[in-house]
Amino acid sequence: MTYMPKIDMPKINRRSFVVGAATAGAGLALGFALPLGSDSGRAADAVPEIDAWVVVRPNDTVVIRIARAEMGQGTMTGLAQLVAEELGCDWSKVTTEFPTPGQNLARNRVWGDFITVGSRGVRLSNEYVRKGGAAARMMLTQAAADAWKVPASECSAANSIITHQPSGRTVSFGKVAEAAAKLEPPKDVPLKDPKDWTIAGKPLKRLDTADKIVGKPLYGIDVRRPGMLYAAINACPVFGGKLKSFDEAKVRGMPGVKHVLQVGDNAVAVVADSWWRAKKALETLPVVWNEGDNAKVSSASIAQFLAEGLTAEQTFVGNQAGDAKAALGGAAKLVEAVYSFPYQTHATMEPMNATALYTSERCEIWAPSQNAEGALQAVAAASGLPIGSCDVHNTFLGGGFGRRGEMDYVRQAVAIAKAVPGTPIKLLWTREEDTTHDAYHPITQCRMQGAFDANNTLIAFHMRISGQSIAAAELPQLLQNGKDPLVFQGINPGGAEGVFGYNIPNLLIDHAMRNPPVPPGFWRGVNANHNALYIESFMDELAHTTGEDPLAFRLKYLKPKQAAVLKAAADKAGWGSPAPQGHYRGLAAFMAFGSYVAACAEVSVDGDRVRVHRMVGATNPGHAANPEQIARQVEGSFVYGLSALLYGECTLNKGRIEQTNFDTYQVIRIDEMPQVETIVMPDGEFWGGVGEPTIAAAAPAVLNAVFAATGKRIRNMPIKNYDWHSA
């Protein structure tokens, strides 16, 4: 299967490019009705599109437009399946291409959202992409009916062939595509019942594997433009610190060095004719920083700052029922525990990079971004050009995990390119720059309190989170009178994203916002990661307090959908039957990103070494666009969650992140990979995400298994810091 290379973008009618910044703002703020596109957009080879989502070439090849980023999560294949299902095309003829956000803007956002975060690639666009496929099928069918002079209602389409049922005449999509492209898109576009799917919902192979195994230049780091120069960059190691001075004369004569530039107020870059030369010169360049007050910050000072929040009077309440404080005060049995979760870096395998070309008339970047539309706005702002004179060519991403929703590297690349007009500049961060200048998994501590009545019934529960708000740092417009609603991911009273799973009559979940001067960001799984760890570890503690089986204890209080996935995981793992010699099991269940997930871990502990042998994951994502790709996301989520649990931690000393590379920031490798078994159990009642929720279940399931193995309750992450000789 061929794949459109990233530079080969659909060409859009020129007139539609005449837009200004005002249109941009309005377009980005507005939703859209039925995004089919009556505009005459054309594929790269000038074949007219049927609608915005579908191009059919005369040889029957189908090009499906993919607006969301592909960073390994498989959304590209899943979305193509949904379009192809409704289109009724031959799956073996499907190729894909990424439109640009500039094209989207020019066409009144016909492709909807590009942003690919929050496990929303499929769940929030499934309806309109399916309609895009269905409308194209209706137009192709109408074109065939017109040619045959028969009613379209007598014709059907499947496998890229339109059949006139009464006569048996057939014609392929490619033969009528040109005529179909001239028809008005239908207004009423009914969708198939998912029960009738033959392409969507099936475990089809990924569309991008063939290109990814032969070393094709797919990624941002691989972009090459004529006359391109390379940039290496250093930003102040202390967050909020500024660049004071640098001694350019010391590196001017080094091989290949072209420019030494201040970038923004906190960074310096060297531009050279190869990246290695740029990097070497940058290492030689004497730089003086104005580090500012944050140079006093350390992990200890942050921990102290957060600890104070555990008992603070002023908090934001995210979820409450009854009167938890009174019930805790009058309880027959009170259990309390304090947990903590550290900063972590995303560590995408491909370090941050972007290639930018600036002229006084136009600015373009080639970048691996999870938010190409946001990148377009960043390019316009950084270049000072109207947004209609800018564009972003999104590439495949060498990992995203939330990191590539940030715009820091985009702004830097454009700033450097603006200083060298007419020359494409590829900015690439070193791994060290990447590790020490991330937007980190937010740091939190948590005090859990649970209370039982005289009958050992759980009657009260108080979860006090103290720590960092991502919204306060990145999306202040989301704050509600100062409260960050994202903090309560998976522990909300209601809503489609993530509901607290337990029925407890007296409940209080509140947040003492404490924002240390370290930038937080969306880190795959986001706030669900620590929220699930705190709750599901503590539920285990509560079960052991009353001597109950952790599964039976949870099922007494869990809501039905959470209970169903937990039971499925426990059953498959053999909960209740003996584990292999020396192995112990632990459970966790959670809801996040619209899906219900659970895990059963099987571990052994030898001295200070925790070995995770087996993870069983159960997921109810409502609908499954491709169950095989969901299984891969579950496997990957366990790996991401286990790396975090065992090793993940960024510490601060003198305002700097101390970890710099994979030698000091360890992640699991194949020798620590457990056997993963995945149950995909969509109930057909909703659309949930799959890229992230399982991460939340990984860590608590393992921690609970470690307790089962050792009687030791690890409450501070990661496990590598645990003192096994303590009581």
Add this chain to the structure above:
Amino acid sequence: MIALSINGKSYDVDVEDDTPLLWVLRDTIGLTGTKYGCGIAQCGACTVHIDGVATRSCQVPISTIGTQKITTIEALAQNGKLHPVQQAWLDLDVPQCGYCQSGMMMAVVALLKEKPKPTDADIDAAITNICRCGTYQRVRAAIHAAANNA
């Protein structure tokens, strides 16, 4: 000028002696299938073969290569036919983001040359490449599949 033999072709490159092979491949020659991940031989994304031996090219100064023959991911398939390791990767749909997979496959090809039927323990010891997407389970299955198909 430094003379190099890469994927059966000869190249003369004009770079400093300490330039790592990785950057000569990527920036000087334009073979970008070999990836930069860490620069300190931790992650394996830059793995190539030097005279058949899996080597992390970020740590190999270009002046130390001499007449040794370099093979990169771009030359793994021969005459339009995928290498058995690539075929297993395709059959089992191993990659997710795919960024680490060039290095992963190069390491696996070298392992299979040395141990045609590796055990899980052999794999654990030899394949130390990092994959952040977490494809390890499929990597292991594909190694066994490639070993059985060879």
